[in-house]
Amino acid sequence: MASFVEKPRSACALAGALSAISALPGVIPIVHTSMGCGGNLSGANSFGSGYWGAGYCGGASIPTSAITETEIVFGGGERLREEIESTLELIDGQLYIVATGCMTEMIGDDTRGVANDFTAEGKPVISVSTPSFKGDSYSGYEIVLNGIFNGYLKKAEKINPKLINIFGIIPAYDPFFRGDLEEIARLIRALRLEANTFFTPDQTFENVKSAPSAALNIVFSRVWGTSFAEEFKKTHGTPYWATELPVGPEATDAFLSGLAVRAKVPKRRVKEVIERENDIYYGYFERTADVFCDSDFKYYAVTVTNSNYAIPVARYAQNELGWVVLDVFVTDQLHDFQKNALQGAFNESGLNYADLLFETDTSAIARAVTERRPLNRGERYFDAYSPLFILGSSLEKAMAQKRGSAQLSISFPAFNRMIVDRGYAGYRGGLHLFEDIVGSLVFPKG
Amino acid sequence: MSYYEQAIPPVRDQRLKIADSFAGSACEMLECAKSGCMLNRSRLFWQTGACQMALTLMMAATVERCAIVMHGPIGCGSQLHALSVQSGKGKAKRGKQPVPPVWLSTNLQESDVIGGGELKLSRTIEYADREFRPQIIFVVSTCAPNIIGDDVEEIVRKAGEFSAAHVVSLHCPGFKSRVVASAYDAFYHGLLRHLPLSPEPWRDFIPHAADGQGDIEQLKYEHLKSRTLNLWNATSIGPGDEEELIRLLGALGLRVRMFAEYSNADEFRQISQAALNVSMCSVHDDYMLSFLEEKFGTPYMIAGMPIGFGDTRQWLKSIAARFGLEDEADRLADYEERRVREAIAPFLPKIQGKRVLLCGGVVRVGSEAIFLKELGMEILTFRAYHYDNGAEKIYERVAEEFPDTRIAVSNQIFEFCNQIKKLKPDLVISHNGTQGVLAKLGVPSVQLFDVDRSFFGYGGIFSLLQRIVFAFRNTSYQKRLSEHVKFPYRESWYEKDAFHYIKD
Numbered sequence: 001m002a003s004f005v006e007k008p009r010s011a012c013a014l015a016g017a018l019s020a021i022s023a024l025p026g027v028i029p030i031v032h033t034s035m036g037c038g039g040n041l042s043g044a045n046s047f048g049s050g051y052w053g054a055g056y057c058g059g060a061s062i063p064t065s066a067i068t069e070t071e072i073v074f075g076g077g078e079r080l081r082e083e084i085e086s087t088l089e090l091i092d093g094q095l096y097i098v099a100t101g102c103m104t105e106m107i108g109d110d111t112r113g114v115a116n117d118f119t120a121e122g123k124p125v126i127s128v129s130t131p132s133f134k135g136d137s138y139s140g141y142e143i144v145l146n147g148i149f150n151g152y153l154k155k156a157e158k159i160n161p162k163l164i165n166i167f168g169i170i171p172a173y174d175p176f177f178r179g180d181l182e183e184i185a186r187l188i189r190a191l192r193l194e195a196n197t198f199f200t201p202d203q204t205f206e207n208v209k210s211a212p213s214a215a216l217n218i219v220f221s222r223v224w225g226t227s228f229a230e231e232f233k234k235t236h237g238t239p240y241w242a243t244e245l246p247v248g249p250e251a252t253d254a255f256l257s258g259l260a261v262r263a264k265v266p267k268r269r270v271k272e273v274i275e276r277e278n279d280i281y282y283g284y285f286e287r288t289a290d291v292f293c294d295s296d297f298k299y300y301a302v303t304v305t306n307s308n309y310a311i312p313v314a315r316y317a318q319n320e321l322g323w324v325v326l327d328v329f330v331t332d333q334l335h336d337f338q339k340n341a342l343q344g345a346f347n348e349s350g351l352n353y354a355d356l357l358f359e360t361d362t363s364a365i366a367r368a369v370t371e372r373r374p375l376n377r378g379e380r381y382f383d384a385y386s387p388l389f390i391l392g393s394s395l396e397k398a399m400a401q402k403r404g405s406a407q408l409s410i411s412f413p414a415f416n417r418m419i420v421d422r423g424y425a426g427y428r429g430g431l432h433l434f435e436d437i438v439g440s441l442v443f444p445k446g
Numbered sequence: 447m448s449y450y451e452q453a454i455p456p457v458r459d460q461r462l463k464i465a466d467s468f469a470g471s472a473c474e475m476l477e478c479a480k481s482g483c484m485l486n487r488s489r490l491f492w493q494t495g496a497c498q499m500a501l502t503l504m505m506a507a508t509v510e511r512c513a514i515v516m517h518g519p520i521g522c523g524s525q526l527h528a529l530s531v532q533s534g535k536g537k538a539k540r541g542k543q544p545v546p547p548v549w550l551s552t553n554l555q556e557s558d559v560i561g562g563g564e565l566k567l568s569r570t571i572e573y574a575d576r577e578f579r580p581q582i583i584f585v586v587s588t589c590a591p592n593i594i595g596d597d598v599e600e601i602v603r604k605a606g607e608f609s610a611a612h613v614v615s616l617h618c619p620g621f622k623s624r625v626v627a628s629a630y631d632a633f634y635h636g637l638l639r640h641l642p643l644s645p646e647p648w649r650d651f652i653p654h655a656a657d658g659q660g661d662i663e664q665l666k667y668e669h670l671k672s673r674t675l676n677l678w679n680a681t682s683i684g685p686g687d688e689e690e691l692i693r694l695l696g697a698l699g700l701r702v703r704m705f706a707e708y709s710n711a712d713e714f715r716q717i718s719q720a721a722l723n724v725s726m727c728s729v730h731d732d733y734m735l736s737f738l739e740e741k742f743g744t745p746y747m748i749a750g751m752p753i754g755f756g757d758t759r760q761w762l763k764s765i766a767a768r769f770g771l772e773d774e775a776d777r778l779a780d781y782e783e784r785r786v787r788e789a790i791a792p793f794l795p796k797i798q799g800k801r802v803l804l805c806g807g808v809v810r811v812g813s814e815a816i817f818l819k820e821l822g823m824e825i826l827t828f829r830a831y832h833y834d835n836g837a838e839k840i841y842e843r844v845a846e847e848f849p850d851t852r853i854a855v856s857n858q859i860f861e862f863c864n865q866i867k868k869l870k871p872d873l874v875i876s877h878n879g880t881q882g883v884l885a886k887l888g889v890p891s892v893q894l895f896d897v898d899r900s901f902f903g904y905g906g907i908f909s910l911l912q913r914i915v916f917a918f919r920n921t922s923y924q925k926r927l928s929e930h931v932k933f934p935y936r937e938s939w940y941e942k943d944a945f946h947y948i949k950d
Contacts, residue, residue, distance in 0.1 A: 002555045004570040005520065006548070012521025028934070034589065034621040036497020037521075044524035053882065057934040059494075060859050060879060066492040072593065072621055086491035086947060090860065091934045102519055102590050103621050106559060132519030133559045133590065333520075333553075363548075363577070395527075398546075413527045 006361035007395060009048075009306070009331045009412050010173060012132030015041035016140025017099045019049075019172035022058035024198060026205030027148075028093035029057070031064040032080050032111055032127075033101025038062040045137075048412045049172040050419025063087045067104065076109045084118055084125060094205040097147060098127040105131040126152050136333060138224045138306075141170045145228045149211055150235045156213035163194045163214040164263065165238075167229060168221035169245065171199050174308055175414045179423020179432070180245060184220070187256060187426055190273045191265045212236045216263055220245040222345045223307045223338045244345065247312040248320040248430035249281050281427045288434065297441055298322065300385045302373070304329040304365055304392030305411035307342050310356070311349050313391055313410065313424070316433060318351060325354040326385060327372060329365055331393075331411070334358060366399040375403065389437070408440050450737050453599035453615075455635035457498070457623040459485075461733075464834040466625050468855040469945035472845035475853065479833060483950070484855075491947040493858050497620030499588055500525060501629030504681040506584045506616060507533040507547050510710035513580040513611070514549040517567050517598060518588030519559075523551055533708075536897060539685040540708050548578045554590055563591055567601050575609040581711040583611045584636065592619035606640070612711060614640040625832045627729055630680070634734035637706060643717040643742075650715055674701040675722040675765065678731045681707065682807065684897030690905040691726070691752065694762060697778055698771050706734075718742040722768050726902070727751050728809050729836035750840055751809055752902045754817025755783055786904040793911040796918065798822035803869060805829040805862060806877030806894040808855075812840040814875060814894065814910075816847050821911075826869050831857040831877065854945060859883060860935060864944035873917060888928030890917045 010016075014031070018041055021029040031038040042059040046052045054061065065083045067076040080098070087096060098115050115127035128147040130140050145167065166184055169177045178200050185195040196207045196214065217232055217240035219225045229240035241262055246255035253274050260270035291297075301317045303310060303325065310330045317323040328351065330342065339358055346356045359365050369390075376382035388405040390396050394415045400407035409416055410424070410433075424433040449456050458464045465484035468475055478484040499522065506514055507529040516523035530546035538544040550573070552558075552566045567585070574583050583605075587598040602615040616636040618629065637643075647653045651667075654660045675695070679688060692702045705717060723738055723746040725731040735746035747768070752761040759779040766775035801824045804811040808830035815825045825848065830837070833855045844853070854861070862880065866887050874884050874891040884891040892913045893899070899913065900906045 002553065002557070004550050004566060004573065005553045006550045007527070008520050008524070008551050008553070010520065011524035012519055015521050015524060031494060034497060035492070035495050035624045036500055036620040036626075038494025039496045040500050040525050041521060042494075043528060047525070047528040056932070060883075061934060062494040064492050064494040066494070066624055067621060068624060069622055082490055083492065090491060090936060090939050092936050093934070102559075103593060106590065106593050132521040133554050133556050136520050415527060415531060 005333065006363060008360065009393060009395070010136040010138060010333070011041055011044050012137065013130035013135040013140035013143060014099055014101050014132060015045055016137030016170070016173065017097075017128060017130045017144045018042055018058065018062070018140075019045045019137065020141045020144040020170070020199070021097055021099070022055045023171040023177075024208065025203050026094035026208070028087065028091050028096045029062050030084060030087055030096055030098045031062055031101065032076065032098050032104045032109065033064065033067065034103060035064065035066040037101045038064050045172040047415050049175040050414050050417055052172055052419070057091060057093070063091065065104070072103060072107055075107065076104050077114050080109070080111065080114050081117070084114070088118075088123060088125075094124060095148070095152065095208075096123075096125045097144065098125065099130045099144075100127070102131045102133060105129065137173050138170060138332060141173070142225060142228045145225065146231060148208065150228070150231045153209065153212050155236050158213060159215055160194065160210070160213045161215045162192075163196065163210065164188055165196045165211050165214045165217045166198070166220070167217055168219035168225035168242070168308065169199075170224060170308065173306060173412045175412055175419050176410075176423045176425075179421050180425035180429065181423070182421065183423050183426035183429050187252070187273070187277075188259070190277075191256070191260065191263070191270060193263055193265065212238070214238055216241065218243065218259070221308050222341045223332065223334065226341075244315075244349070245308060245312045245425050247424050247426075247433060248316040249278055249427055250319045251312065251315055252277070252426050252430070277427045281430065284431055285434070288438065291442060292438060295442065297438060299387050299389040299406070301325045301389050301391060302327045302329070302369055304331060304390065304396050306330070307332045307334065307338070309411055310342070311346055311351070313433075314351050314354055315349055316430065317391065318354075320430060320434075321437070323389070325351060327357055327369065328354050329357050329359055329368075331360055331365075333360055362395045365396070366402070369399065369403075391437075406441055408437055410436075449733075450635075450638060450740070454617045455631050457628040458625060458631065458834055459623050459628075461631070462834045462836070464625055464832065465855055466832050466857065467948045468833065469852060469948060471850065472841050472848060472853055475833065475855070476838065476841055476845060479835075479838070484833065486950065488949055489858070489947045490949055491860070493860060495624075495857055496626050497618070498623060498626050498629040498632055499586060499618035499620050501626045501681070502616050502618045502633045503529055503586065504532075505629070505633045505707055506586070508536055508707040509547070509582060509584070510537070510542060510545075510708070511581040512547050512584055513574040513578050513582070514547050514584045514586060515567070515570050515574055516549065516551040516586050516588065517563065517596070518552065518586075518590050519554045520551050522588040523549060523586065536685065536708060542708065548574065548580060550574055559590060559594055562594060562596055564596050564601055567596065567598065568605060571601070571605040571609065571613060575611050580611050582641070583609065583613045584616050585613060586616045586618055589619045589621050592617070602640070612641055627832055627834065630730050631733040634706070634731070634737070637714065638734060638737050641711065641714050643714060645715050645719060650712075670701065671719050672721045673699065673769070674703065674720045675724055676703050676705050676717060676720045678723065678725050678735070679704050679707050680727065680730050682810075682895040682897070683726055683902070684895075684900065686898075686900030686909070687726075687902040687906065690900055690903035694778065694782070694903055695765065698762075698766055698769070698774055700765070700769065718744065720744055722747060722765065724765055727807070728840065729807070729834055732836060748836070751813050753810070753813040754820065754907065756820070757813055757817070758903050759783070782904040786907050789908050790911050793915050794821060796915050797911065799824060800872040801826050801869075802873050802875060803827055803865065803871040804875045804894065805880065807831055808833055808837040809840055810894055812837065812844045816843060819847060825851065826871050827851055827853055827865070829854045829856045829862065829865075831855075856945070860939070861944045863887065863933060863935060864940060864942070867940050868944070873914065885924045885927050886931040886933070888924050890921045890924055892917050
């Protein structure tokens with residue numbers, strides 16, 4: 001956990017906080033740290049997530065206390081107070097979140113105290129503690145969620161039995177978060193329920209405010225957001241369901257059936273939706289069989305992703321494409337209890353040929369693949385794991401080129417493609433993933 | 447003790463007169479810099495930017511066969527994914543292998559912040575050396591180890607003894623300065639303290655033999671050296687600019703080597719083997735070049751940027767004068783100017799009278815503003831990202847050319863938006879990273895620099911004008927986008943002066 005990391009695929013808690021905040025409507029970040037953190041981290045967030053961009057008040061527009069050595073010595077509280085005052089005067093938002101960086105935490109600034117002074121005056125200002133040495137981008141997402149949903153928002157007076165909150169899909173670090181959220185919301189609405197995605201452009205701050213009245217929280221992660229959802233349950237009494245993001249029809253059928261039980265949707269209605277969606281899916285998918293089969297696009301697969309995408313993508317490759325998934329690498333830095341949670345879900349996922357492996361370092365992953373899946377070294381007959389497709393991040397491109405394998409970037413950092421509203425979740429996402437995988441094979445680029 | 451002997455380099459705030467918050471005439475600016483009133487200026491509101499580490503990493507990532515060890519928590523260095531791609535492109539364009547640098551983070555945890563991260567750093571350096579066998583390991587010391595007091599320099603010294611690689615410390619605590627320009631000094635400080643800058647016998651040359659033949663070789667070498675100059679590039683200077691200046695200096699019979707970006711350890715050993723060091727910008731290289739003069743006796747020249755007719759001629763002539771080639775330089779400039787003037791003639795009617803705002807590096811905006819005014823564009827104002835002593839000379843000329851123009855030292859987007867809304871320029875020429883904002887404001891813009899295009903010398907003149915004319919052709923994208931984008935600033939902001947939040 002605490003060792004050095006080669007080419008880390010996650011930045012710090014502050015980076016995760018900033019990516020989450022920048023996707024939330026009406027929420028303004030104020031970074032209590034030195035001049036560079038906000039800009040550097042926003043740049044990294046955007047680059048690694050298929051050029052997501054800065055947004056309403058992100059990137060170089062993020063307000064910051066921009067502390068210097070003077071504040072390191074004498075404390076940064078007053079500078080922060082001044083910055084919050086100016087931000088409230090200048091920037092139009094509905095909630096202002098002060099997020100801390102390493103130095104202001106190390107020197108012991110009373111950030112919460114300063115924020116509380118504004119709260120006492122009725123200003124919508126809260127603070128979250130996001131120093132880099134306490135966690136990575138994924139934990140930054142959780143910290144922001146806790147600050148807003150379990151700290152700022154009050155318990156709802158009335159529960160809306162139809163409303164469902166979607167959590168666990170992490171802005172930027174799940175590069176397809178917007179497309180995935182939209183598809184999940186589309187399916188939830190197809191069951192005549194309501195959905196809060198929070199992080200997609202159709203949402204407003206009203207969605208954030210309505211969250212405590214939801215009847216159910218779904219966390220699409222075995223690792224990230226579950227402790228937040230547990231806390232949410234304590235604060236607001238909302239039950240939660242932690243499950244895999246469904247990718248492709250088989251997984252999505254199961255997801256909808258599971259949701260129907262939890263959200264008390266009549267069986268007939270969910271059956272209708274599943275049938276209609278499958279008709280559409282296979283209406284498209286059926287026609288792809290000609291090129292897929294005539295070109296013999298059956299592959300071995302290795303996946304290298306964050307913990308959220310590991311099982312969903314491997315399952316899709318195995319069940320929808322009929323590929324043989326060999327190794328499922330998870331690149332997050334995880335505690336043992338998190339690894340155990342993921343391993344438990346993996347054991348039940350039906351991925352019979354594959355091994356789940358935890359490795360953060362790019363060259364160590366390449367080394368492990370070489371050791372586990374050796375190439376022919378001059379033997380006349382050699383049953384190699386070939387052809388091999390690597391579903392990973394852009395960092396796996398080098399390994400793929402070395403081995404002569406196919407590769408697609410589907411995990412952070414994904415910088416050799418542009419990602420806008422594309423997602424791989426659900427039925428539509430299953431078709432998109434197919435398009436991207438097979439698209440890279442029918443017309444391979446160097 | 448001189449700066450060069452210190453383990454940790456000074457930031458420019460200590461070494462120079464520096465500022466990042468000012469609005470007024472160029473004359474007032476020069477006076478404010480001289481009297482020191484500029485130094486303490488700040489803002490009541492700040493938006494985030496970059497830190498010296500960010501720019502130091504841009505430079506380090508270009509060095510061939512290097513590994514970068516980020517000594518800090520996991521977030522510092524996250525932009526190296528992007529920088530690896532950017533530097534790979536730069537390497538390829540310079541005919542080098544586009545191999546990305548290896549980089550690692552010591553991934554400091556809370557326990558390390560309390561107990562110290564030195565052991566972790568040693569282990570990471572050792573791993574980088576044994577696993578990847580780079581020529582150079584850059585150890586980048588970020589804010590956290592500087593606050594907890596890790597003795598990075600001592601770790602680096604010890605690591606240097608057991609490593610096959612040169613271990614080079616780059617001290618970049620971001621909190622030491624709001625101005626990123628200290629990054630140049632931080633990078634150079636590491637190079638000048640930890641890398642051999644002179645040729646090694648047998649490896650780089652055969653030592654002088656006493657048979658007479660050696661003397662001839664030696665004379666030949668000395669002659670070549672007397673015609674060799676080092677040109678100092680930076681991240682804002684692309685291969686197109688390098689080629690143009692090598693072409694022009696080559697026409698004068700001079701041999702040019704480029705440093706320090708896109709070099710490797712073998713090339714760094716040639717740094718001392720030149721008759722002259724030449725900077726391409728007045729605020730980049732003085733720290734390194736005055737060291738090289740002190741250490742190797744190599745004179746240096748810092749004379750602005752070769753932008754526009756006058757400055758390019760002046761820049762060439764200042765170099766040529768050192769080699770007794772002034773007349774040749776004049777003739778070269780005459781010839782080149784004549785050709786490019788012909789080439790840009792069709793562009794001029796399309797740009798003359800257009801109202802322009804410039805934004806970016808302090809020297810570049812000054813030089814471009816003077817040049818574009820000469821061509822007949824109307825300069826509304828310009829914004830420099832910072833100010834330090836290096837820019838004094840060019841701003842004396844700015845003060846003459848634009849006595850009544852209110853200019854600013856600002857890298858702040860909210861001030862930029864306010865200015866654009868009020869001044870409504872026809873065109874903005876601006877620093878990379880702002881083009882998206884400008885498009886959302888509905889204004890056509892071109893890059894103030896862009897490593898994929900050229901800006902220097904005669905080729906640069908043509909290329910920039912071509913871009914400007916191109917920018918005016920079809921501005922539908924900006925128009926449509928701006929109709930649909932909401933900015934975060936309250937309407938009341940646009941009623942205030944753009945520099946309302948600057949305080950003394």
